[in-house]
Amino acid sequence: MTYIDEMIKELCPDGVEWKELGEVVDYEQPTKYIVKSKEYSDDYSIPVLTAGQTFILGYTNEVTGIYPASKEHPVIIFDDFTTARKWVDFEFKVKSSAMKLLSIKSDRQDDVSIRYVWHYLGTIKYTPEQHARQWIGTFSKFKIPLPPLEIQGEIVKILDKFTEHVTELTAELTAELTFRQKQYSYFRDKLLSFDDESMGGANDKVYTVQWKTLGEVVNFRRGSFPQPYTDMSFYGGEDAQPFVQVVDVADEGFRLNTKTKKTISQKAIPKSVFVPKGTVIVTLQGTLGRVAVTQYDAYVDRTLAIFDGYKQEVDKRYFAHQLKFIFDREKEFARGSTLKTITKQEFSNFKIPVPPLDIQRRIVQVLDNFDTVCNDLNIGLPKEIELHQKQYAYFRDKLLTFTAEGVYTDSTVQYRQDLIRLLTWVFGPIKVELGAVCDVVRGNGLQKKDFVNEGYPVIHYGQIYTFYGLSARVTKSFVSPEVGQKLKKAKTGDVIVATTSENIEDVGKALVWEGAEDVCIGGHSCVLHTEQNSKYLLYYFQTTVFQKQKEKLVIGTKVIELYPKNLEKAIIILPPVYEQGRIVSILDKFDTLTSDLTQGLPKEIEQRQKQYEYWRDLLLNFP
Structure with a gap:
């Protein structure tokens, strides 16, 4: 500091001149330098600037309206609303008109250094109270001390040296942070992607829909019975066997009635179709779409379809639930008046979603053991029978709809969070609209x-x-x-x-x-x-x-x-809430690891910055 004091005594013994910034600094509106296209690319050469924290928004290929800043002719860009500032010594365009381009007035360029002005601007303690333009009415009125150019140059050398040290440290830190942040982003995206790769979603997969026609899933055929139905020799007699008709399939529960209404005689058996216990059947006429998984051996009438010879991994009760769900939607379009029917071609075109076997079994567990699963998941069940049945129907339809569509979008309040818990329990990670959760x-x-x-x-x-x-x-x-x-x-x-x-x-x-x-x-x-x-x-x-x-x-x-x-x-x-917590725990550790770097280089940068500000304020504190 001694030699600066000596220079002041020698070069300006009567004190330092003070001027308003507006008297020595000229400004230019950036209107003609505003970029026309926001299609930025790193392949282009001209940077698009803002005076804010981002600074370089991107690069443009526009060749007109470029501000010709250079090392020899730098400029200060000044945010006219926040008073933030940037030093620029390269060609550029700007994003908007919310700034001023500051340079030294032509009649003061021989006795005022723009770099000196740049450093002094950092000493002005002013925060705008309103969102309004600041330069003309306020900032340009602040006064700046103007020692002789030789002294300005010495001050700039000292402060630039501090700035250089901070810049070098910042570059080292930026490289380290960039590496850590790339690691963090990679693992964050992997943890949260839940893609179909084995490592996606922390070794878990998002449920995806696979649609199959009935013919791709299973062989099916109609039952049979000799004609006419009125021939009584086809019924009863010695060693008669259960004969399943539409009337024998229960409305609910995917079961047959305890006993069939009729039995088939030994005479008719050769012209009928035998189905063993555990076979899925569905009614195709009359009361359309009743589904059963047979609980005993029987012979089946031609008014029912029989499913056997599965070509995919399919749980029979899951298949039964899907059949009933499909028929509930489709049977209203079946042909016929008194007896509604459906053709074999229409039937063969039906498609069902086929998730992995473990998900099928979870769906069955929910639908077959509704009360138990809901209680385990803390889903409140109404006591009234009618409300209980309505709730079961709601969850059943939503569960099977999600199985078909793979995305949950319902944002209605009733049961919403209960259903989310249920879906994540069944499917694991699911796709949902944000508004649904x-x-x-x-x-x-x-x-x-x-x-x-x-x-x-x-x-x-x-x-x-x-x-x-x-x-x-x-x-x-x-x-x-x-x-x-x-x-x-x-x-x-x-x-x-x-x-x-x-x-x-x-x-x-x-x-x-x-x-x-x-x-x-x-x-x-x-x-x-x-x-x-x-x-x-x-x-x-x-x-x-x-x-x-x-x-x-x-x-x-x-x-x-x-x-x-x-x-x-x-x-x-x-994913399920417990999995969300596990993922957050991992990502929090990454975030902490990144933040821990502030104990090293960032701490030194902070100290150097404080040193710079101390000496800057001391050097520029003229009486």
Whole structure:
């Protein structure tokens, strides 16, 4: 510091000149440098800049409207709303007009260094209170000390040396962090992809639909009986056997009546069809679609179809449930008036979903042991018989519909969470619409001018992608009780999502609120209430699969919006809750491992940055 003091005494014995920034710094509106196309590519050469944290948004191939900055003629880009600044010494285009391009006025270039101005701008302690342009009315009025150019140059050398050290350390840290983050992203996406590869979804697979025609699954044929039915010699007599007709198939339970109404005589047996115990049959006339798994040996009439010789791994009771489900939907279209029928061709065209055998058996376990399974999963059962039957029918239809479609989209309140538990218990990881597992509450109101020093805790949407991490227990900002009472709230464990941003990367960013009390949210954000693991949803939002979906769900160009109603349509993969917890535990460890790096290089960077700021403020603190 001694030689700087000596230079000041020698070169400006009467003190340092002070001028308003606007007197020495010129500004240019960036309108003619705004990029026309947002189709960026790393293959292009011209960077597109913003004065914010992102800095380089991407690269364009546009060849006109390029700002000609260079090492010899650098420029400062100044965010006209946040007052953030960037030093630029290369050609570029800009994203928007929300900035000023700062350079030294032509009549002051011989006695003012732009790099000196750059360093001094960092000493100005000013935070805008309103979302308004800052340079012309406010920032340009701040005064800057202007020692002789020789002194400015010496100060710049000292401060640039500090900056150089920080830059070198930052480069080392960035390389290490990039490597760690690639590892983290790889394992995160693998854990949350649940693809068909053996390693997807932590060695688990998402249920996928495989459709098969009846002919691809099993051989089937009709029963038979000699004609005419009125010939009584075909019935009864010595050694007569059970003869199954439509009337002998029970309405429920996939069973035959205890005894058949008629028996078949030894004379008729050669012209009928024998089915052993455990055979699936279905009625094709009259009361269409009654299904049974025979509990005794019998002969079967031609009004029923018989299934045997399975070509796929199929559980017979699962097959029976699917047959009944199909016929319940299809029988209304069968031909006939008094006796409804269905042709063999129509029948052969039926398709059924064939999941893996273990899933088939779980479905059967649910449907055959409804009360037991529901009690194990803490699904409340109504005592009233009628309501109980309705609930069983609801779960049965939803379970078999999901088996057919492979995606759960129902967002109705009744039984929703119970059904999710049931589906994940049966199928493992399932595909669901986000709105089916979350109640989405849209934020309202809130402006930055509403912030006060203490009061109700509040999270502003912009803070989600600029200030907070994956979760928060305390807030940066507060609002008065009068304002807070009008705002929507998030409870402990809720997910808060930013639904507006200037870029697609930030929109949809989220955090989990872990505070002890409710927190207020404003507009351009929403709250997700869920019984799932909130942290799991948060991690899933970061996956490349979700990011690709998000691109199709957002609207807007300059301002990107992810409306809550569109967010609800996003498809996520949902494993059982216990598996969600295991995945979160693994990813939390990765996140901690990445954060632990802050004990090494980042700590040194922080110390160097503090050194730089100390000497900068000291060097630029002119009397």
